[in-house]
Amino acid sequence: MEPLLCFPDPLPAELALALERAGYPWKAVARVEHADADEPEDGWSGAVVCATGDAQAAFALSRALRAREVPLRPVLLVIDTAHLAELELREDHFDDFVVLPAHPDEIGARLAHLFWRTGRGLRPELIEHGPLVLNLETYQAAVAGRVLDLTYMEYELLRFLAARPGKVFTRETLLSRVWGYEYYGGARTVDVHVRRLRAKMGEEHAHLIETVRSVGYRFGQGGWAP
Amino acid sequence: MEPLLCFPDPLPAELALALERAGYPWKAVARVEHADADEPEDGWSGAVVCATGDAQAAFALSRALRAREVPLRPVLLVIDTAHLAELELREDHFDDFVVLPAHPDEIGARLAHLFWRTGRGLRPELIEHGPLVLNLETYQAAVAGRVLDLTYMEYELLRFLAARPGKVFTRETLLSRVWGYEYYGGARTVDVHVRRLRAKMGEEHAHLIETVRSVGYRFGQGGWAP
DNA sequence: CGGTGTGTAAACGGCGTGTGAACCCGTCAA
DNA sequence: TTGACGGGTTCACACGCCGTTTACACACCG
Numbered sequence: 001m002e003p004l005l006c007f008p009d010p011l012p013a014e015l016a017l018a019l020e021r022a023g024y025p026w027k028a029v030a031r032v033e034h035a036d037a038d039e040p041e042d043g044w045s046g047a048v049v050c051a052t053g054d055a056q057a058a059f060a061l062s063r064a065l066r067a068r069e070v071p072l073r074p075v076l077l078v079i080d081t082a083h084l085a086e087l088e089l090r091e092d093h094f095d096d097f098v099v100l101p102a103h104p105d106e107i108g109a110r111l112a113h114l115f116w117r118t119g120r121g122l123r124p125e126l127i128e129h130g131p132l133v134l135n136l137e138t139y140q141a142a143v144a145g146r147v148l149d150l151t152y153m154e155y156e157l158l159r160f161l162a163a164r165p166g167k168v169f170t171r172e173t174l175l176s177r178v179w180g181y182e183y184y185g186g187a188r189t190v191d192v193h194v195r196r197l198r199a200k201m202g203e204e205h206a207h208l209i210e211t212v213r214s215v216g217y218r219f220g221q222g223g224w225a226p
Numbered sequence: 227m228e229p230l231l232c233f234p235d236p237l238p239a240e241l242a243l244a245l246e247r248a249g250y251p252w253k254a255v256a257r258v259e260h261a262d263a264d265e266p267e268d269g270w271s272g273a274v275v276c277a278t279g280d281a282q283a284a285f286a287l288s289r290a291l292r293a294r295e296v297p298l299r300p301v302l303l304v305i306d307t308a309h310l311a312e313l314e315l316r317e318d319h320f321d322d323f324v325v326l327p328a329h330p331d332e333i334g335a336r337l338a339h340l341f342w343r344t345g346r347g348l349r350p351e352l353i354e355h356g357p358l359v360l361n362l363e364t365y366q367a368a369v370a371g372r373v374l375d376l377t378y379m380e381y382e383l384l385r386f387l388a389a390r391p392g393k394v395f396t397r398e399t400l401l402s403r404v405w406g407y408e409y410y411g412g413a414r415t416v417d418v419h420v421r422r423l424r425a426k427m428g429e430e431h432a433h434l435i436e437t438v439r440s441v442g443y444r445f446g447q448g449g450w451a452p
Numbered sequence: 453c454g455g456t457g458t459g460t461a462a463a464c465g466g467c468g469t470g471t472g473a474a475c476c477c478g479t480c481a482a
Numbered sequence: 483t484t485g486a487c488g489g490g491t492t493c494a495c496a497c498g499c500c501g502t503t504t505a506c507a508c509a510c511c512g
Contacts (some may be wrong), residue, residue: 084331091342096322099332105310106325116317151457166364189459191501211501212365213468214378377468414490415470421491437490439478 002045003027004111005035005072007061008053014100015050015078015107022108032061043072046114050078052100055086060180061092067156073137074114076107089177092163127162128219129204134159143205150200153179157193160220161209170216190217228271229253231261233287233300240326241276241304241333248334258287259380269298272340276304278326281312288319295334300340302333352390355446357431360385369431376426379404383419387435387445396442416443 005017019026027046029038035047046063051058058077065072077097079086079137087097095117096110096192126133131144133154141148141158150158160178161169169177171187179189194217198206210218230245235254237245245252252274255264261273273291277284284303291298303323305312313323321343322336353360357370365381367374376384386404387395395403397413405415420443424432436444 007486081329081331084329084335087335087339091339097335097339099329099403103307103310103325104305109310109313109323112314113317113323153458166361167367168363180289186460188461188501192459192503195502379469412471414472417490418470418492439489 001027002040002042005029005039005044005047005065007035007047007049007058009210012050012052012100014042014102014104015048018102018104018107018198019048021104022111024108024111032057032064035061035065046074046076046111046118047072048076048078048111049094051083051086052078052080055079055083059086059090059093062090063180066093068099073118073130074111076110076114089164089173092159129162129165130208132158132201134162134163143201143208146202148200150197153193154200157190158197161217165220166218168212168216168218174216227251228266228268231255231265231270231273231291233258233261233273233275233284238276238278238304238326238330240330241274244328244330244333245274247330248337250334250337255350258283258290261291262286265320270335272300272302273298274302274304274337275320277309277312278304281305285312285316285319288316292319299344300337302336302340351387355388355391356428356434358384358434360387360388368429369434372428374426376423379419380423380426383416384423384435384445387443391446392444394438394442394444401443 001024002066003025004026006016006026006028009030010016010025012209016026027038029035033143035044047062049058049062062075062077065075066177074095075093077087077094078100079097080100084099087094095116098107098110125135125137127136133142135141136159139155141150141155156176157178160174171190174190175187194209194211198209201208208220210220212218227250232241232245232252232254235256236242237252237254242252253264253266255261261270271287275284275288275291275367282287288301288303291301300321301319303320304326305323306311306326310325313320324333324336351362353362355401359368360381361367362385365382367376367381383400383404386400388424397416400416401413420435420437424435427434433447434445436447
Protein backbone atom coordinates (compact mmCIF):
# COMPACT_ATOMS: atom_id res chain seq x y z
CA MET A 1 0.00 0.00 0.00
CA GLU A 2 1.26 3.49 -0.81
CA PRO A 3 1.94 5.68 2.20
CA LEU A 4 -0.44 8.26 3.64
CA LEU A 5 0.63 11.85 3.26
CA CYS A 6 0.80 13.33 6.75
CA PHE A 7 1.21 16.89 7.94
CA PRO A 8 3.06 18.39 9.74
CA ASP A 9 6.51 16.97 10.32
CA PRO A 10 7.10 15.86 13.00
CA LEU A 11 3.65 14.42 13.40
CA PRO A 12 2.06 14.74 16.86
CA ALA A 13 2.92 11.61 18.83
CA GLU A 14 -0.74 10.79 19.38
CA LEU A 15 -1.30 10.62 15.63
CA ALA A 16 1.86 8.72 14.82
CA LEU A 17 0.98 6.14 17.44
CA ALA A 18 -2.51 5.70 16.06
CA LEU A 19 -1.23 5.22 12.50
CA GLU A 20 1.36 2.68 13.57
CA ARG A 21 -1.20 0.83 15.61
CA ALA A 22 -3.66 0.71 12.71
CA GLY A 23 -0.87 -0.48 10.43
CA TYR A 24 -0.93 2.27 7.81
CA PRO A 25 2.34 3.27 6.17
CA TRP A 26 2.78 7.03 6.29
CA LYS A 27 5.22 9.81 5.56
CA ALA A 28 5.16 13.24 7.15
CA VAL A 29 5.95 16.44 5.27
CA ALA A 30 6.96 19.68 6.95
CA ARG A 31 5.78 22.16 4.36
CA VAL A 32 2.91 22.40 1.96
CA GLU A 33 5.11 22.34 -1.15
CA HIS A 34 6.64 19.04 -0.13
CA ALA A 35 3.36 17.28 -0.79
CA ASP A 36 4.30 17.22 -4.46
CA ALA A 37 8.07 16.94 -4.09
CA ASP A 38 7.98 13.95 -1.74
CA GLU A 39 5.19 12.14 -3.52
CA PRO A 40 6.01 8.48 -4.19
CA GLU A 41 5.96 7.18 -7.72
CA ASP A 42 2.56 5.59 -7.30
CA GLY A 43 1.12 8.57 -5.51
CA TRP A 44 -0.27 8.96 -2.02
CA SER A 45 -3.00 6.62 -0.89
CA GLY A 46 -4.62 9.42 1.03
CA ALA A 47 -3.82 12.20 3.47
CA VAL A 48 -4.01 12.92 7.18
CA VAL A 49 -3.77 16.66 7.72
CA CYS A 50 -3.39 17.90 11.26
CA ALA A 51 -4.53 21.45 12.01
CA THR A 52 -3.85 21.53 15.73
CA GLY A 53 -0.59 23.36 15.11
CA ASP A 54 -0.41 25.68 12.12
CA ALA A 55 -4.08 25.60 11.15
CA GLN A 56 -3.53 28.08 8.34
CA ALA A 57 -1.02 25.86 6.61
CA ALA A 58 -3.09 22.75 7.23
CA PHE A 59 -6.18 24.20 5.59
CA ALA A 60 -4.07 25.46 2.71
CA LEU A 61 -2.67 21.97 2.22
CA SER A 62 -6.02 20.21 2.26
CA ARG A 63 -7.33 22.72 -0.24
CA ALA A 64 -4.31 22.23 -2.47
CA LEU A 65 -4.75 18.47 -2.39
CA ARG A 66 -8.31 18.80 -3.61
CA ALA A 67 -7.36 21.36 -6.24
CA ARG A 68 -5.12 18.86 -8.02
CA GLU A 69 -6.02 17.66 -11.47
CA VAL A 70 -7.08 14.38 -9.87
CA PRO A 71 -8.08 15.36 -6.33
CA LEU A 72 -6.45 13.30 -3.61
CA ARG A 73 -8.81 11.12 -1.58
CA PRO A 74 -9.40 10.40 1.12
CA VAL A 75 -8.40 13.41 3.20
CA LEU A 76 -8.78 13.09 6.96
CA LEU A 77 -8.61 16.37 8.83
CA VAL A 78 -7.35 16.38 12.41
CA ILE A 79 -8.48 19.29 14.55
CA ASP A 80 -9.24 20.27 18.10
CA THR A 81 -12.51 21.61 19.39
CA ALA A 82 -11.38 25.19 18.86
CA HIS A 83 -11.38 24.66 15.10
CA LEU A 84 -14.79 23.01 14.76
CA ALA A 85 -16.33 26.17 13.38
CA GLU A 86 -13.63 26.42 10.73
CA LEU A 87 -15.03 23.36 9.02
CA GLU A 88 -17.96 25.29 7.66
CA LEU A 89 -17.58 26.25 4.01
CA ARG A 90 -14.66 23.87 3.76
CA GLU A 91 -16.79 20.73 3.41
CA ASP A 92 -15.27 19.93 0.05
CA HIS A 93 -11.70 19.99 1.33
CA PHE A 94 -11.93 16.83 3.41
CA ASP A 95 -13.79 13.53 3.55
CA ASP A 96 -13.82 13.08 7.31
CA PHE A 97 -12.40 14.69 10.41
CA VAL A 98 -11.39 13.66 13.89
CA VAL A 99 -11.30 15.81 17.02
CA LEU A 100 -8.32 15.46 19.34
CA PRO A 101 -7.87 14.09 21.88
CA ALA A 102 -9.24 10.85 20.48
CA HIS A 103 -8.87 7.16 21.13
CA PRO A 104 -6.16 5.75 18.80
CA ASP A 105 -8.64 3.21 17.50
CA GLU A 106 -11.01 5.95 16.42
CA ILE A 107 -8.46 7.20 13.90
CA GLY A 108 -7.96 3.68 12.62
CA ALA A 109 -11.70 3.16 12.35
CA ARG A 110 -12.14 6.40 10.41
CA LEU A 111 -9.40 5.50 7.96
CA ALA A 112 -10.91 2.05 7.50
CA HIS A 113 -14.30 3.54 6.82
CA LEU A 114 -12.84 6.10 4.44
CA PHE A 115 -10.98 3.51 2.41
CA TRP A 116 -14.05 1.34 2.36
CA ARG A 117 -16.11 4.26 1.07
CA THR A 118 -13.66 5.42 -1.57
CA GLY A 119 -13.26 1.84 -2.69
CA ARG A 120 -16.96 1.75 -3.35
CA GLY A 121 -16.75 5.05 -5.17
CA LEU A 122 -19.56 6.52 -3.15
CA ARG A 123 -18.19 9.96 -3.77
CA PRO A 124 -20.31 12.18 -5.99
CA GLU A 125 -17.97 13.53 -8.62
CA LEU A 126 -20.51 15.77 -10.26
CA ILE A 127 -22.11 18.99 -9.19
CA GLU A 128 -25.24 19.56 -11.20
CA HIS A 129 -27.57 22.52 -10.97
CA GLY A 130 -29.90 23.40 -13.78
CA PRO A 131 -27.96 23.67 -17.02
CA LEU A 132 -24.61 23.72 -15.22
CA VAL A 133 -22.54 20.58 -14.70
CA LEU A 134 -19.19 20.54 -12.91
CA ASN A 135 -17.01 17.48 -13.20
CA LEU A 136 -14.83 17.45 -10.13
CA GLU A 137 -12.61 14.70 -11.51
CA THR A 138 -11.72 16.23 -14.85
CA TYR A 139 -11.88 19.86 -13.71
CA GLN A 140 -14.34 20.66 -16.47
CA ALA A 141 -17.48 22.69 -16.51
CA ALA A 142 -20.34 22.63 -18.97
CA VAL A 143 -23.44 24.72 -19.46
CA ALA A 144 -26.33 23.25 -21.40
CA GLY A 145 -24.02 20.58 -22.79
CA ARG A 146 -21.46 23.07 -24.04
CA VAL A 147 -18.05 22.67 -22.38
CA LEU A 148 -16.64 25.87 -20.93
CA ASP A 149 -12.95 26.65 -21.20
CA LEU A 150 -12.43 27.98 -17.71
CA THR A 151 -9.19 29.10 -16.14
CA TYR A 152 -8.10 27.83 -12.75
CA MET A 153 -9.50 30.64 -10.63
CA GLU A 154 -12.69 30.81 -12.65
CA TYR A 155 -13.30 27.12 -12.06
CA GLU A 156 -12.52 27.39 -8.37
CA LEU A 157 -14.88 30.30 -7.93
CA LEU A 158 -17.67 28.63 -9.84
CA ARG A 159 -17.23 25.39 -7.94
CA PHE A 160 -17.35 27.16 -4.60
CA LEU A 161 -20.52 29.01 -5.48
CA ALA A 162 -22.24 26.07 -7.16
CA ALA A 163 -21.52 23.77 -4.25
CA ARG A 164 -23.77 25.95 -2.10
CA PRO A 165 -26.53 27.14 -4.39
CA GLY A 166 -28.62 30.01 -3.14
CA LYS A 167 -26.28 31.04 -0.38
CA VAL A 168 -24.94 34.56 -0.60
CA PHE A 169 -21.26 35.24 -0.07
CA THR A 170 -19.55 38.54 0.52
CA ARG A 171 -16.50 39.41 -1.52
CA GLU A 172 -14.39 39.12 1.60
CA THR A 173 -15.61 35.59 2.23
CA LEU A 174 -14.97 34.61 -1.36
CA LEU A 175 -11.50 36.09 -1.26
CA SER A 176 -10.58 34.22 1.90
CA ARG A 177 -12.23 30.90 1.01
CA VAL A 178 -11.58 30.68 -2.73
CA TRP A 179 -8.37 32.63 -3.04
CA GLY A 180 -7.21 31.53 0.35
CA TYR A 181 -5.74 34.66 1.78
CA GLU A 182 -7.11 37.39 3.96
CA TYR A 183 -8.74 40.46 2.51
CA TYR A 184 -5.91 42.36 1.05
CA GLY A 185 -6.96 45.30 -1.05
CA GLY A 186 -8.95 44.41 -4.11
CA ALA A 187 -12.55 43.44 -3.73
CA ARG A 188 -12.95 44.37 -7.38
CA THR A 189 -11.05 41.22 -8.15
CA VAL A 190 -14.11 39.16 -7.37
CA ASP A 191 -16.30 41.33 -9.56
CA VAL A 192 -14.04 40.90 -12.52
CA HIS A 193 -13.88 37.14 -12.15
CA VAL A 194 -17.64 36.96 -11.88
CA ARG A 195 -17.91 39.02 -15.02
CA ARG A 196 -15.51 36.70 -16.88
CA LEU A 197 -17.50 33.69 -15.73
CA ARG A 198 -20.75 35.24 -16.89
CA ALA A 199 -19.20 36.03 -20.24
CA LYS A 200 -18.03 32.46 -20.76
CA MET A 201 -21.35 31.00 -19.67
CA GLY A 202 -23.01 33.06 -22.35
CA GLU A 203 -25.70 35.70 -22.36
CA GLU A 204 -28.55 33.28 -21.71
CA HIS A 205 -26.94 31.72 -18.65
CA ALA A 206 -25.18 34.73 -17.18
CA HIS A 207 -27.97 34.99 -14.62
CA LEU A 208 -26.82 31.75 -12.97
CA ILE A 209 -24.60 33.95 -10.84
CA GLU A 210 -26.70 36.61 -9.21
CA THR A 211 -25.63 39.89 -7.71
CA VAL A 212 -27.04 40.75 -4.30
CA ARG A 213 -26.50 44.44 -4.12
CA SER A 214 -24.51 45.70 -1.12
CA VAL A 215 -23.88 42.11 -0.05
CA GLY A 216 -22.18 39.90 -2.59
CA TYR A 217 -22.94 37.13 -5.04
CA ARG A 218 -24.83 33.86 -5.09
CA PHE A 219 -25.28 30.96 -7.46
CA GLY A 220 -28.74 30.32 -8.78
CA GLN A 221 -31.77 32.48 -8.29
CA GLY A 222 -32.68 31.03 -4.96
CA GLY A 223 -35.88 29.41 -5.94
CA TRP A 224 -37.21 29.61 -2.42
CA ALA A 225 -35.50 26.95 -0.30
CA PRO A 226 -37.90 26.20 2.56
CA MET B 227 -36.98 19.94 7.32
CA GLU B 228 -38.08 16.43 8.20
CA PRO B 229 -36.99 15.16 11.60
CA LEU B 230 -34.04 12.91 12.24
CA LEU B 231 -34.84 9.42 13.43
CA CYS B 232 -33.14 8.98 16.80
CA PHE B 233 -32.61 5.89 18.93
CA PRO B 234 -33.16 5.06 21.72
CA ASP B 235 -35.99 6.80 23.56
CA PRO B 236 -35.22 8.64 25.76
CA LEU B 237 -32.15 9.90 23.98
CA PRO B 238 -29.02 10.44 26.11
CA ALA B 239 -29.03 14.02 27.33
CA GLU B 240 -25.67 14.73 25.71
CA LEU B 241 -27.08 13.85 22.29
CA ALA B 242 -30.37 15.66 22.72
CA LEU B 243 -28.50 18.79 23.73
CA ALA B 244 -26.22 18.62 20.71
CA LEU B 245 -29.14 18.17 18.32
CA GLU B 246 -31.04 21.08 19.82
CA ARG B 247 -27.95 23.22 19.70
CA ALA B 248 -27.35 22.44 16.05
CA GLY B 249 -30.98 23.13 15.32
CA TYR B 250 -32.03 19.80 13.84
CA PRO B 251 -35.56 18.59 14.45
CA TRP B 252 -35.58 15.02 15.73
CA LYS B 253 -37.83 12.31 17.08
CA ALA B 254 -36.73 9.45 19.28
CA VAL B 255 -38.09 5.93 18.98
CA ALA B 256 -37.85 3.35 21.73
CA ARG B 257 -37.91 0.17 19.68
CA VAL B 258 -36.61 -0.85 16.31
CA GLU B 259 -40.04 -1.54 14.84
CA HIS B 260 -41.13 2.01 15.58
CA ALA B 261 -38.78 3.33 12.93
CA ASP B 262 -41.39 2.47 10.36
CA ALA B 263 -44.48 3.07 12.45
CA ASP B 264 -43.51 6.57 13.55
CA GLU B 265 -42.11 7.66 10.20
CA PRO B 266 -43.46 11.03 9.08
CA GLU B 267 -45.27 11.34 5.80
CA ASP B 268 -42.26 12.82 4.05
CA GLY B 269 -39.87 10.29 5.58
CA TRP B 270 -36.92 10.76 7.87
CA SER B 271 -34.19 13.15 6.83
CA GLY B 272 -31.61 10.81 8.31
CA ALA B 273 -30.88 8.86 11.46
CA VAL B 274 -28.81 9.18 14.63
CA VAL B 275 -28.43 5.74 16.18
CA CYS B 276 -26.90 5.55 19.63
CA ALA B 277 -25.24 2.29 20.64
CA THR B 278 -23.96 3.29 24.07
CA GLY B 279 -26.92 1.55 25.68
CA ASP B 280 -28.40 -1.45 23.95
CA ALA B 281 -25.73 -1.91 21.29
CA GLN B 282 -27.39 -5.02 19.96
CA ALA B 283 -30.61 -3.19 19.17
CA ALA B 284 -28.78 -0.17 17.79
CA PHE B 285 -26.80 -2.20 15.29
CA ALA B 286 -29.94 -4.07 14.31
CA LEU B 287 -31.68 -0.78 13.65
CA SER B 288 -28.92 0.68 11.52
CA ARG B 289 -28.79 -2.50 9.49
CA ALA B 290 -32.56 -2.46 9.02
CA LEU B 291 -32.47 1.15 7.84
CA ARG B 292 -29.93 0.27 5.16
CA ALA B 293 -31.82 -2.86 4.16
CA ARG B 294 -34.82 -0.81 3.09
CA GLU B 295 -35.78 -0.70 -0.54
CA VAL B 296 -34.43 2.86 -0.59
CA PRO B 297 -31.73 2.84 2.11
CA LEU B 298 -32.01 5.67 4.61
CA ARG B 299 -29.17 8.20 4.47
CA PRO B 300 -27.36 9.59 6.23
CA VAL B 301 -26.97 7.34 9.25
CA LEU B 302 -24.79 8.64 12.08
CA LEU B 303 -23.74 6.01 14.59
CA VAL B 304 -23.05 7.07 18.18
CA ILE B 305 -20.76 4.80 20.17
CA ASP B 306 -18.25 4.78 22.97
CA THR B 307 -14.67 3.61 22.75
CA ALA B 308 -15.62 0.12 23.87
CA HIS B 309 -17.53 -0.40 20.63
CA LEU B 310 -14.90 0.88 18.20
CA ALA B 311 -13.98 -2.63 17.15
CA GLU B 312 -17.63 -3.41 16.43
CA LEU B 313 -17.58 -1.06 13.48
CA GLU B 314 -15.53 -3.44 11.42
CA LEU B 315 -17.58 -5.44 8.96
CA ARG B 316 -20.45 -3.05 9.52
CA GLU B 317 -19.03 -0.39 7.21
CA ASP B 318 -22.12 -0.34 5.03
CA HIS B 319 -24.53 0.25 7.91
CA PHE B 320 -23.56 3.82 8.60
CA ASP B 321 -22.15 6.92 6.88
CA ASP B 322 -20.29 8.37 9.82
CA PHE B 323 -19.84 7.78 13.54
CA VAL B 324 -19.04 9.78 16.63
CA VAL B 325 -17.38 8.59 19.82
CA LEU B 326 -18.80 9.77 23.12
CA PRO B 327 -17.98 11.83 25.05
CA ALA B 328 -17.80 14.45 22.32
CA HIS B 329 -18.09 18.21 22.03
CA PRO B 330 -21.69 19.08 21.11
CA ASP B 331 -20.43 21.02 18.08
CA GLU B 332 -18.70 17.92 16.76
CA ILE B 333 -22.05 16.22 16.31
CA GLY B 334 -23.40 19.30 14.57
CA ALA B 335 -20.36 19.43 12.31
CA ARG B 336 -20.70 15.76 11.39
CA LEU B 337 -24.36 16.18 10.51
CA ALA B 338 -23.57 19.25 8.45
CA HIS B 339 -20.86 17.40 6.59
CA LEU B 340 -23.11 14.40 6.03
CA PHE B 341 -25.94 16.49 4.64
CA TRP B 342 -23.50 18.34 2.45
CA ARG B 343 -22.12 15.06 1.12
CA THR B 344 -25.50 13.63 0.37
CA GLY B 345 -26.20 16.75 -1.60
CA ARG B 346 -28.91 18.23 0.51
CA GLY B 347 -26.85 21.05 1.87
CA LEU B 348 -27.14 22.59 5.30
CA ARG B 349 -30.44 23.53 6.77
CA PRO B 350 -30.92 27.18 5.98
CA GLU B 351 -31.17 29.61 8.84
CA LEU B 352 -34.67 30.96 8.90
CA ILE B 353 -36.63 33.56 10.76
CA GLU B 354 -40.27 32.60 10.63
CA HIS B 355 -43.23 34.52 12.02
CA GLY B 356 -46.70 33.98 10.75
CA PRO B 357 -46.76 34.29 6.98
CA LEU B 358 -43.30 35.87 6.88
CA VAL B 359 -40.16 33.85 6.28
CA LEU B 360 -36.67 35.30 6.13
CA ASN B 361 -33.82 33.20 4.78
CA LEU B 362 -30.65 34.57 6.31
CA GLU B 363 -28.39 32.66 3.94
CA THR B 364 -29.93 33.69 0.66
CA TYR B 365 -30.97 37.17 1.73
CA GLN B 366 -34.48 36.42 0.64
CA ALA B 367 -37.82 37.18 2.19
CA ALA B 368 -41.20 35.67 1.49
CA VAL B 369 -44.72 36.43 2.61
CA ALA B 370 -47.32 33.69 2.31
CA GLY B 371 -45.02 31.81 -0.04
CA ARG B 372 -44.49 34.75 -2.37
CA VAL B 373 -40.86 35.87 -2.63
CA LEU B 374 -40.33 39.58 -2.04
CA ASP B 375 -37.80 41.53 -4.06
CA LEU B 376 -36.34 43.61 -1.26
CA THR B 377 -33.48 46.05 -1.44
CA TYR B 378 -30.61 45.89 0.99
CA MET B 379 -31.87 48.36 3.56
CA GLU B 380 -35.42 47.06 3.34
CA TYR B 381 -34.18 43.56 4.09
CA GLU B 382 -31.99 44.73 6.95
CA LEU B 383 -34.82 46.68 8.54
CA LEU B 384 -37.29 43.82 8.20
CA ARG B 385 -34.79 41.37 9.60
CA PHE B 386 -34.10 43.57 12.59
CA LEU B 387 -37.78 43.97 13.38
CA ALA B 388 -38.73 40.36 12.70
CA ALA B 389 -35.92 39.05 14.86
CA ARG B 390 -37.59 40.72 17.87
CA PRO B 391 -41.31 40.39 17.27
CA GLY B 392 -43.58 42.44 19.46
CA LYS B 393 -40.88 44.77 20.67
CA VAL B 394 -41.33 48.43 19.84
CA PHE B 395 -38.44 50.48 18.50
CA THR B 396 -38.15 54.23 18.24
CA ARG B 397 -36.97 55.74 14.98
CA GLU B 398 -33.79 56.81 16.69
CA THR B 399 -33.08 53.27 17.83
CA LEU B 400 -33.75 51.88 14.39
CA LEU B 401 -31.50 54.47 12.81
CA SER B 402 -28.64 53.64 15.12
CA ARG B 403 -29.09 49.86 15.10
CA VAL B 404 -30.05 49.20 11.50
CA TRP B 405 -28.38 52.08 9.73
CA GLY B 406 -25.50 52.12 12.15
CA TYR B 407 -24.95 55.77 12.68
CA GLU B 408 -26.17 58.20 15.29
CA TYR B 409 -29.38 60.12 14.79
CA TYR B 410 -28.45 62.73 12.32
CA GLY B 411 -31.38 64.58 10.86
CA GLY B 412 -33.98 62.50 9.11
CA ALA B 413 -36.35 60.41 11.12
CA ARG B 414 -38.57 60.41 8.05
CA THR B 415 -36.13 57.98 6.54
CA VAL B 416 -37.50 55.20 8.72
CA ASP B 417 -41.07 56.01 7.83
CA VAL B 418 -40.37 55.83 4.16
CA HIS B 419 -38.63 52.50 4.43
CA VAL B 420 -41.48 51.09 6.48
CA ARG B 421 -43.87 52.29 3.83
CA ARG B 422 -41.88 50.63 1.06
CA LEU B 423 -41.80 47.40 3.04
CA ARG B 424 -45.55 47.48 3.59
CA ALA B 425 -46.13 48.13 -0.08
CA LYS B 426 -44.00 45.16 -1.12
CA MET B 427 -45.59 42.85 1.43
CA GLY B 428 -48.96 43.67 -0.07
CA GLU B 429 -52.17 45.14 1.27
CA GLU B 430 -53.19 42.04 3.22
CA HIS B 431 -49.92 41.75 5.09
CA ALA B 432 -49.04 45.40 5.56
CA HIS B 433 -50.21 45.14 9.15
CA LEU B 434 -47.24 42.88 9.98
CA ILE B 435 -45.38 46.09 10.75
CA GLU B 436 -47.44 48.10 13.21
CA THR B 437 -47.24 51.77 13.97
CA VAL B 438 -47.16 52.70 17.64
CA ARG B 439 -48.17 56.30 17.66
CA SER B 440 -45.73 58.72 19.25
CA VAL B 441 -43.29 55.88 19.83
CA GLY B 442 -42.17 53.98 16.77
CA TYR B 443 -42.75 50.68 15.02
CA ARG B 444 -42.94 47.03 15.89
CA PHE B 445 -43.23 43.73 14.05
CA GLY B 446 -46.31 41.68 14.78
CA GLN B 447 -49.01 42.48 17.29
CA GLY B 448 -48.35 42.71 20.98
CA GLY B 449 -50.99 40.12 21.78
CA TRP B 450 -48.87 37.35 20.35
CA ALA B 451 -48.17 34.21 22.30
CA PRO B 452 -44.41 33.99 22.61
C1' DC C 453 9.70 36.93 -26.24
C1' DG C 454 4.75 36.03 -27.28
C1' DG C 455 0.70 34.17 -24.95
C1' DT C 456 -2.19 33.45 -21.26
C1' DG C 457 -3.96 33.99 -16.58
C1' DT C 458 -4.68 37.11 -12.96
C1' DG C 459 -5.03 41.37 -10.24
C1' DT C 460 -5.71 46.57 -10.29
C1' DA C 461 -7.23 51.20 -11.73
C1' DA C 462 -10.57 54.25 -13.68
C1' DA C 463 -14.67 55.74 -16.17
C1' DC C 464 -19.49 54.84 -16.63
C1' DG C 465 -24.30 54.22 -15.45
C1' DG C 466 -28.23 52.56 -12.89
C1' DC C 467 -30.89 52.54 -9.01
C1' DG C 468 -31.03 52.43 -4.10
C1' DT C 469 -31.51 55.76 -0.75
C1' DG C 470 -32.36 60.00 1.90
C1' DT C 471 -34.80 64.20 2.16
C1' DG C 472 -38.29 67.89 1.97
C1' DA C 473 -42.83 68.96 1.32
C1' DA C 474 -47.56 68.07 0.64
C1' DC C 475 -51.28 65.41 2.28
C1' DC C 476 -54.15 62.99 5.59
C1' DC C 477 -56.10 61.91 10.00
C1' DG C 478 -57.02 61.65 14.90
C1' DT C 479 -57.00 64.57 19.07
C1' DC C 480 -58.04 68.40 21.82
C1' DA C 481 -59.40 72.95 23.24
C1' DA C 482 -62.12 76.97 22.44
C1' DT D 483 -68.67 72.12 15.69
C1' DT D 484 -64.57 73.77 14.18
C1' DG D 485 -59.94 75.10 13.71
C1' DA D 486 -55.25 74.31 15.23
C1' DC D 487 -51.87 71.03 15.97
C1' DG D 488 -48.95 66.99 16.22
C1' DG D 489 -47.67 63.10 13.94
C1' DG D 490 -47.83 59.54 10.27
C1' DT D 491 -48.28 58.66 5.31
C1' DT D 492 -47.38 59.43 0.65
C1' DC D 493 -45.00 61.34 -3.23
C1' DA D 494 -41.35 63.01 -6.19
C1' DC D 495 -36.70 63.97 -7.01
C1' DA D 496 -31.69 64.42 -6.81
C1' DC D 497 -27.43 62.69 -4.99
C1' DG D 498 -24.08 59.28 -4.56
C1' DC D 499 -22.95 54.66 -3.78
C1' DC D 500 -21.95 50.35 -5.89
C1' DG D 501 -21.63 47.06 -9.59
C1' DT D 502 -20.35 46.84 -14.37
C1' DT D 503 -17.28 47.34 -17.92
C1' DT D 504 -13.10 48.32 -20.16
C1' DA D 505 -8.29 48.78 -20.31
C1' DC D 506 -3.90 47.94 -18.69
C1' DA D 507 0.16 46.07 -15.76
C1' DC D 508 2.40 42.26 -14.22
C1' DA D 509 3.76 37.44 -13.38
C1' DC D 510 4.38 33.03 -15.07
C1' DC D 511 5.47 29.58 -18.57
C1' DG D 512 6.19 27.78 -23.16
